Amino acid sequence: MIETLDDLDVEGTTVGVRVDVNSPIDDDGTLADDARLRAHVDTLSELLDRGGRVAVLAHQGRPGGDDFVSLESHADRLSELLDRPVGYVDATFTAAAREAVSGLANGDCVVLENTRFYSEEYMEFDPERAARTHLVEGLESVLDAYVNDAFAAAHRSQPSLVGLPTVLPSYAGRVMESELDVLGSIEETGEPRVYVLGGAKVPDSIDVAWSVLEKGLADHVLTAGVVGNVFLIADGVDLGDASSDFIYDQGYWDEIDRAADLLDAYGDRIAIPRDVAVDRGDDRHELGINALPPGDEEAAMDIGESTLDYYRRILADAETVILNGPAGVFEDERFETGTRQLYSAATDIPTSIVGGGDTASALRRLGIDGFSHVSTGGGAALRMLTAESLPAVTALENAPQQPAADD
Ligand SMILES: Nc1ncnc2c1ncn2[C@@H]1O[C@H](COP(=O)(O)OP(=O)(O)OP(=O)(O)O)[C@@H](O)[C@H]1O
Numbered sequence: 466m467i468e469t470l471d472d473l474d475v476e477g478t479t480v481g482v483r484v485d486v487n488s489p490i491d492d493d494g495t496l497a498d499d500a501r502l503r504a505h506v507d508t509l510s511e512l513l514d515r516g517g518r519v520a521v522l523a524h525q526g527r528p529g530g531d532d533f534v535s536l537e538s539h540a541d542r543l544s545e546l547l548d549r550p551v552g553y554v555d556a557t558f559t560a561a562a563r564e565a566v567s568g569l570a571n572g573d574c575v576v577l578e579n580t581r582f583y584s585e586e587y588m589e590f591d592p593e594r595a596a597r598t599h600l601v602e603g604l605e606s607v608l609d610a611y612v613n614d615a616f617a618a619a620h621r622s623q624p625s626l627v628g629l630p631t632v633l634p635s636y637a638g639r640v641m642e643s644e645l646d647v648l649g650s651i652e653e654t655g656e657p658r659v660y661v662l663g664g665a666k667v668p669d670s671i672d673v674a675w676s677v678l679e680k681g682l683a684d685h686v687l688t689a690g691v692v693g694n695v696f697l698i699a700d701g702v703d704l705g706d707a708s709s710d711f712i713y714d715q716g717y718w719d720e721i722d723r724a725a726d727l728l729d730a731y732g733d734r735i736a737i738p739r740d741v742a743v744d745r746g747d748d749r750h751e752l753g754i755n756a757l758p759p760g761d762e763e764a765a766m767d768i769g770e771s772t773l774d775y776y777r778r779i780l781a782d783a784e785t786v787i788l789n790g791p792a793g794v795f796e797d798e799r800f801e802t803g804t805r806q807l808y809s810a811a812t813d814i815p816t817s818i819v820g821g822g823d824t825a826s827a828l829r830r831l832g833i834d835g836f837s838h839v840s841t842g843g844g845a846a847l848r849m850l851t852a853e854s855l856p857a858v859t860a861l862e863n864a865p866q867q868p869a870a871d872d
């Protein structure tokens with residue numbers, strides 16, 4: 466059983482709060498989009514308003530990436546969003562960090578440096594081993610409790626996610642709580658249940674498709690985006706050189722065989738596109754499957770009208786829809802139609818759940834809302850939507866309890 470902020474005696478308690486503010490970064494190395502920070506405002510405000518002393522822990526980017534930057538601009542933006550001063554220290558668990566945390570008064574907040582600046586935080590450990598990392602051993606002595614609000618990182622078994630809850634009384638923050646409420650009860654949602662798998666992370670989507678079809682969670686899987694293109698090729702369609710080269714260059718060629726195996730096993734429950742949109746003479750041009758392959762330079766960038774009609778008919782009977790990944794290259798307005806129409810149709814379904822970073826940004830860009838739940842998580846949401854456990858959530862379940870006040 467996971468404890469929440471309702472179970473935490475906050476006043477005067479120094480709390481390490483793990484959030485997921487992993488965000489797009491501008492060329493100058495500062496925050497470009499604050500959506501993920503906004504998501505955590507309720508948890509942080511509540512802790513601060515209740516007299517907590519808050520040390521924020523988070524990662525940003527991956528080593529070697531252009532977005533692998535300091536959290537200083539995140540702290541500045543957080544201060545604006547929380548409407549109170551927020552400190553920042555360019556250390557995570559060393560003496561400077563511990564001094565900053567120990568110096569907090571009730572209602573104070575400090576952001577510690579990007580956890581992944583330390584190599585152990587980019588490794589995966591079992592919780593007991595994670596508890597013996599430098600980050601956990603360094604911070605343990607200055608924290609009274611740990612709150613995990615980083616649902617979007619909960620599929621990672623890293624020290625700040627599974628080590629701290631092994632040694633400290635631990636609680637789910639409000640984002641974590643609401644994500645677990647919605648995504649943890651997927652088996653209880655109404656049927657027929659339809660999974661829409663688009664976007665570009667083909668191996669992840671094929672894993673999800675296998676899992677939900679095997680477990681009987683999905684009545685239908687609708688494919689779109691690069692995922693749909695891989696299924697078309699697996700079904701024997703010649704998509705032309707441009708799309709085939711793209712799939713090959715992404716290292717996804719082996720996925721075609723896996724998609725073919727899925728079609729063999731569950732073809733009656735998998736829907737594949739009936740037409741695609743290509744870039745012809747700078748215009749969107751739709752081609753039915755029988756008119757393929759397209760010209761050598763013409764990649765399949767979106768699903769077409771006939772696919773949308775077909776998918777809308779399946780969705781019309783659905784009680785639950787789970788969507789991940791855009792239906793096309795929505796960043797180019799000629800190819801946003803599939804995403805716009807498919808996601809709009811999904812908002813009419815009684816339970817509609819959306820997950821994925823790019824997906825959320827597509828929805829914002831296209832101005833589509835009205836879903837039952839838009840998850841903050843990409844990979845984490847997908848893993849929960851296949852009814853599998855997340856290491857950081859298991860660590861919260863197994864965490865020690867806060868000693869009673871008179872202990
Ligand atoms: N037909 C296509 N050809 C090439 N790229 C495509 C196609 N359809 C969609 N995409 C691309 O897929 C990308 C998003 O896919 P991704 O799987 O990363 O989405 P997500 O699951 O929402 O994000 P994340 O898992 O990173 O949180 C977009 O950049 C979009 O342009």
Ligand SMILES: O=C(O)[C@H](O)COP(=O)(O)O
Binds near residue numbers: 617
């Ligand atoms: O953006 C995400 O999906 C999470 O922050 C996890 O990031 P990671 O995939 O780099 O571990």
